[in-house]
Amino acid sequence: MKVTNYKSRHNLLHFREIIKHLFFCLVIMLNGSLGIFAQENKAIDITTKGIQISQQVPDIIITNIHNYKTKTAKISDFKDKLLIIDFWATWCSPCVAMIPKMDSLQKAFGNKIQFLSATYQSEKEALPFLHKFEKQQKKHYDLPVVFGDKELHKLFPHTTLPHYVWVDQNGEVKAITEGKEVTEDNIRKMVSGSAEMTKKSDFKIAYDKNKPFLINGNGGDGTGLLYHSTLTRYIEGLELAGDFTLDSLNGRKISIRNANLAWLYQVAFSEKGAVFNEMNTVMEVDDVSKLTSSLSGKAYRDWLKAGNGFCYELIVPMSNMRESNKIMQQDLSRYFRQYSASIENRDENCLILKRTSSIDKIKSKGGKANIDLDRFGYHLNNITIGNLFYRLNFTQRTPLFLIDETGYNGKVDLTILASLPDISGVNKELEKYDLKIEEAKRKRNILVIKDNL
Template sequence: MKRFFCFLALLCFFFGAGAQENTDIKAGAGTIVPLKIGDRVPPVVLSGLINGAGLSGKDLSVFKGKLLILDFWATWCAPCVAVMPRMDSLQERFGGKLQILPVAYEGEAAVRVFLDKRRAATGREAHGPIITGDKTLAALFPHQSLPHFVWIGTDGIVKAITDDREVTAAHISAMLGPQAAPMPLKRDSITVYDHTRPLFGSGAPAANTLMQASLSPYIEGIGSGIYKDVDLDSGEPARRITARNQTVTDLFRLAYQKEQKETLVEVADTTALLPPAIRGRAYLDWLKAGHGYCYELLLPEKEKKEAYRLMRAQLQSCFNAYDAHIEQRKVECLVLVRTDNRDRLHTAGGPPSAAIDGFSCDFESCYLYVFLSRMKIAMQGYPYPLVDQTGYQEMADIRLSARMNDLNEVNRALAAYGLRFEKKPAEINMLIIRDAGSPGH
């Protein structure tokens, strides 16, 4: 692909040419060769098993004669947690003809803690075997996004590699039948990018440089994702913002520090800014077809407060067909409010800490904006921005046990603190993207 670069600098700019994922998931090293559809699966020994009675020391061939679906997941992966009830239901429905085998790269202790919380929140027990601490299967079936499913036929041959949408009773029945129809292949763009180094160039800005910025089209082999306000692994103190293979809209969101729910695209033709309703490989192909960009800004430590202002100016200059700005709008929100005046939030002291997973949260000595920022991730399935209207300015302690993606359960748990989320209109600052020169701004 032919590259172009848009450069902007305040003083002395230099550039050296160079080439939301999960950086813990990478293809393995050594002699392991990734498998494809039609390959026979080698006798991988089952390890790190939970609920593995009778399976210790055995390999995947123990499931021969069944349709085996490897379910690659992680405890922090909200979509993985969301599909668990469906996987449980399918396992029960097909009984001895099917084995859904969850595979986690995380260690046994972390997975057991998660399963205990899930049981407490939902009453659901994990009955089937679960692999933990996996490296070998992830190397045989490398992937970047989760969840990730590998279908292995009753004959031990790889039949399909899909996302969660294809794991249905109809597809399982077809796969167990005489003529299974092919399913869309989930083919991730595997990351080989070293996130500790700059994407462009080889080091920090020179001492007399106020900034170093680069913009390019889609780059193969580096995956997609964003690193914000990170330290640069270099001899010079520096800060970095890196966006890999993102849309124009994503870049503007990053520059204005807004999420998707706080963005309105009001242009005549949205095809260059918003992808169609596609996922997986189709979405990657769309990005490669002129809709994906890589951006990086490097600043000396002393200039880091200027980072987002500079990024906004650069993007506006490079994508000057559009006008991006902040505008106050009244939109439907999930508003955090206090239900009474009694203070049940004030911290008991202790070092600040914030932890949240699918079934609990533990915030100690934190301001409510920290709680809200984490809840934005947990409640991403709701189409509304989260807004704080409590007026509470003190540090708080909040410990909840609930399915953190379920508004009703979260509100029941928040009642102990005199808090709740209410769906109602609120005036908030929204990122608006319009055609340049259009009326209204």
């Protein structure tokens, strides 16, 4: 039975690990010869560079605290309590999801514990977000938050969020964990003595994106290299990322690291202005789990390591730059012969933006071009509708693909205090501009990945 998956690629925020990893890479040189190389890469656990479990936390002064009785405090001010330091950021969805949970646990345990959230982001950047979040939740959270933190980050270095450090009543580090360990049961055990929890490790491997990949530990200096195509299995310590560069000296470079196979196909076919992601990719295969996964965190990394994660790099000279995407497509076709991929024009459900009158209520009054999008709404100043839709379709992600059929090509000013997928809420805001969103079928170019029978 065939399975069609419209939401294929999971957006990753975090992962770095430590291990020695033997891998094979396929290198195609100008003469078309094939080279197989084995190399050993070692990742380093960043958390081992800071205060360790069973060590005492220095009695540092913490500044710029919000939601606390004073703006500053010392670590010793929290003695006789279990102190749980929560490192977070506004862009980290799992971090934000933990706010209500931490607030409930704080109230449940009272003076026995103290959550202390710390972000490297400034008060100007993070505080408005918290106000919006509380407004959305219709609830105020009393958790103290440290803005623009440097000292705690120095003591407890890490690379992924959320990151939790558990300090007991005597100022000794008892655990360093992920968010899943922050439970009522673990807190109760830690307050009464100790709790066995999985230690969080953040691994990082040295990588210079400006040099060729996988030669002498990174790809060497690239001297004399005119063309290469490299494909490897998942590599410990490299983050999920992609780089796309073009210059007259080094030519065209596509570099994808620790990605699932669906993403490799999406990058390969995104050319001539087309961009493919889960919004316009269909997988008509018997086993979607070989192409993508909805797992997250360690479970997702384990899935990648189990043969589902890949690194790919292509460098071609300027004379071949227009062929780079076709070359990548051919590489995928050669190695992953069990699949075929192509672009098809199909009828798809979409969200269509239309005008409800001929009165122009959206024309920009000018000024600095700006676009501000978050979960609470959209604000545009002197920006085209096309710019907004591109961001929503390919960055923010919407329930259905957005198409502009207003016929309006000028720049606009819009303030919409609602966001998708709340279509009725967005339409209520659009009424003041004589605009409306409707669901309808439209012909669209779709990337289709199939089993190669």
